[in-house]
Amino acid sequence: MKTMLLGLLVAAAGGEPPPAYVLGSSVNLRKEAGKTAEILQKLPIGTECRTLESLKGGWARVRCGEAEGFVVGAFLGPEKPSVEKLAAEAKDPKRTLLQREESALRAATLAPEDAGLQKALATLFFERNLEAVARLKKPSLRRPFEFDCTVDDPARCLGGTSALFVDGVKVRAETKKNLFVIAFGTAETLTVYRGRFRFDNKHFERTQEVHVQGEVLEENTSAITHSLDRALFSEAAMPSKNELWPAFGRYVLSEAAAQGVAEISSEWALLSLESEDGVPRMRWNACLKRPYKLLLRRDIHGRVLVVIEGPGGGLERYWVTAASKSESSLDLTLEDFYGRHARQERFKLPEPGADIAFLGKAAYTYALSKYPDTGGECREGGP
Numbered sequence: 219m220k221t222m223l224l225g226l227l228v229a230a231a232g233g234e235p236p237p238a239y240v241l242g243s244s245v246n247l248r249k250e251a252g253k254t255a256e257i258l259q260k261l262p263i264g265t266e267c268r269t270l271e272s273l274k275g276g277w278a279r280v281r282c283g284e285a286e287g288f289v290v291g292a293f294l295g296p297e298k299p300s301v302e303k304l305a306a307e308a309k310d311p312k313r314t315l316l317q318r319e320e321s322a323l324r325a326a327t328l329a330p331e332d333a334g335l336q337k338a339l340a341t342l343f344f345e346r347n348l349e350a351v352a353r354l355k356k357p358s359l360r361r362p363f364e365f366d367c368t369v370d371d372p373a374r375c376l377g378g379t380s381a382l383f384v385d386g387v388k389v390r391a392e393t394k395k396n397l398f399v400i401a402f403g404t405a406e407t408l409t410v411y412r413g414r415f416r417f418d419n420k421h422f423e424r425t426q427e428v429h430v431q432g433e434v435l436e437e438n439t440s441a442i443t444h445s446l447d448r449a450l451f452s453e454a455a456m457p458s459k460n461e462l463w464p465a466f467g468r469y470v471l472s473e474a475a476a477q478g479v480a481e482i483s484s485e486w487a488l489l490s491l492e493s494e495d496g497v498p499r500m501r502w503n504a505c506l507k508r509p510y511k512l513l514l515r516r517d518i519h520g521r522v523l524v525v526i527e528g529p530g531g532g533l534e535r536y537w538v539t540a541a542s543k544s545e546s547s548l549d550l551t552l553e554d555f556y557g558r559h560a561r562q563e564r565f566k567l568p569e570p571g572a573d574i575a576f577l578g579k580a581a582y583t584y585a586l587s588k589y590p591d592t593g594g595e596c597r598e599g600g601p
Contacts, residue, residue: 234268235268235269235270236268236296237266237267237268237296238266238267238268238269238280238294238295238296239264239265239266239267239294239295239296239297239298239299240261240262240263240264240265240267240282240289240293240294241263241293241294241295241299241324242263242293242324243262243263243320243323243324243327243443243445244260244261244262244263244327244443245260245261245263245265245289245290245293246260246261246289247259247260247261247280247282247285247287247288247289248287248288248289249287249288250288251273251275251277251279251288252277252288255288258285258287259285259287261282261289262327263299263324263327263328264298264299264328265282265283266282266283266298267280267281267282267289267294268280268281268282269291269294270286272291273288276290276291276292277289277290277291278290278291278294280294299324299328301325301328301329301332301335304321304322304324304325304328305321305322305325305335305338307321308321308322308325308335308338308339308342309338315342315345315346315349316346318342319339319342319343319346322335322338322339322342323339323443323445323446323449325339326338326339326445326446326448326449327443327444327445330444330445330448336445336448336449336452337449339445339446339449340449340450343401343446343449343450344392344399344401347399347410347412348392348394348397348399350412350436351397351398351399351412351413351414351435351436352394352397354412354435354436357433357435357436358435358436358437359434359435359436359437359473360433360434360435361413361433361434361437361476361518361520362431362432362433362480362516363430363431363432363433363434363516363517363518364429364430364431364432364484364516365379365430365515365517365518366427366428366429366430367379367427367428367429367430368426368427368428369428370419370422370428372393372398372415372417373391373392373393373398374391375417375428375430376391376393376398376400376415376430376518377389377390377391377400379430379517379518380400380402380411380518380519382517383463383464383517383523384463384464384465384466384519385460385461385462385463385464385465385466386404386405386465386466387402387403387404387466388402388403388404388447388450388451389401389402389403390403390450390451390453393415396414396415396416396417397412397413397414397415398411398412398413398414398415398432399411399412400518401450401451402466403442403447403450403451404442404466406441406442407439407440407441407442408439408440408441408442408446408447408450409437409438409439409466410436410437410438410439411434411436411437411518412434412435412436412437413432413433413434413435413436414432414433414435415430415431415432415433416430416431416432417430418430418431432518434518434520462556462557464537464557466519467519469519469521469522469537469538469539469553470519470520470521471520471521471522471538471539471540471541472540475538475540475541475542476516476520476522476541477543478541478542478543478548479514479516479522479538479541479543479548480516481543482514482543482548482565482567483514483584484513484514484515484516485511485512485513485514485584485586486511486512486513486575486582486583486584487500487501487509487510487511487512487582487583487584487585487586487589488500488501488509488510488511488512488527488528488580488581488582489501489574489581489582489583489589490581490592491581497589497590498574498581498583498589499589499590499591499592500583500586500589500590500591500592501529501591501592502591502592502593502594503527503529504593504594504595504596505596509586509591510527510528510529511525511527512524512525512526512527512577512580512582513525513527514538521537521538522537522538522541523535523536523537523538523555524536524537524538524550524552526577534554535554535555536552536553536554536555536561537552537553537554537555537557538550538551538552539551539552539553539560545567546566546567546569547564547565547566547567548564548565548567549562549563549564549565550562550563550564550565563577563578564577564578565577568584573585573588
């Protein structure tokens with residue numbers, strides 16, 4: 219405020235207002251004084267401006283180079299920001315994690331080639347988010363997920379699985395005990411999942427698999443700056459470039475649709491109802507030594523992938539785009555895995571006290587060990 223008043227006094231006397239420097243890592247220069255006004259450009263930290271007019275609500279009309287517009291006056295200061303001072307603030311344990319992170323972001327923006335500042339920024343980002351989920355009392359959502367992983371490392375397991383079947387997104391995950399934070403970067407946005415999980419690796423040496431269960435408790439999306447992108451994802455794997463995979467955010471079900479799917483079993487065995495003795499039998503995959511299955515896989519993003527296995531090596535995969543549950547059925551809108559075709563299916567649920575359901579004409583049971591199997595031999599090329 220003192221900077222703006224001094225500038226106005228000098229301007230009134232007919233002189234050039236003194237410089238006022240942008241203090242924030244990236245500040246919006248707007249066409250009018252208001253948070254919803256059009257953004258003319260983003261001013262990086264250290265940009266030199268001149269204050270032309272002080273307005274109500276803390277706004278200022280400024281000239282920055284050839285551009286004129288409006289900024290929040292609190293983001294301007296009389297001294298050019300110093301990398302050394304900001305780096306020291308980022309290390310100060312007396313400051314909050316949010317304050318330290320903001321100082322680290324400003325320092326990294328001023329010195330984009332400083333790898334140490336980028337590392338410090340990433341560390342503070344994840345520390346702050348892990349602290350936030352640890353203190354969380356009232357989650358904004360409860361999105362369950364469950365999967366098996368072949369990596370005996372919680373962060374790598376969560377990050378790698380989260381990147382599956384998503385086109386063009388960078389992913390980095392960090393964990394602390396039973397808490398996780400996963401950051402997803404696209405060209406324009408940063409999305410953060412925060413939640414809790416259980417990492418069951420008791421049988422990893424024997425099975426080479428880890429079973430993971432958890433819940434996403436919060437999800438936040440914001441614009442991403444170049445400095446934050448470099449800090450978070452410089453060591454992350456390059457984003458997958460598979461245009462046949464859905465973009466980040468596609469096929470995420472509404473809360474009501476997801477709840478309808480979550481209320482039924484996620485694993486079903488294919489049945490044959492045509493045996494001579496009238497006893498249903500599980501259609502058997504002799505090579506895998508288990509029945510052919512119908513799977514409803516709920517992933518960490520809130521998507522559901524339907525996998526339908528069939529004799530002869532048949533495998534169909536569909537994304538659920540909509541679901542509506544009644545007492546006797548689950549009506550599904552499905553889109554094939556590559557998004558080329560859509561179809562409607564009714565999953566007729568078991569009657570009370572029963573366990574047999576129908577998807578179209580195919581019968582399934584969630585009682586995976588109740589019925590005998592059809593037997594068969596494993597032949598070369600599949601059963």
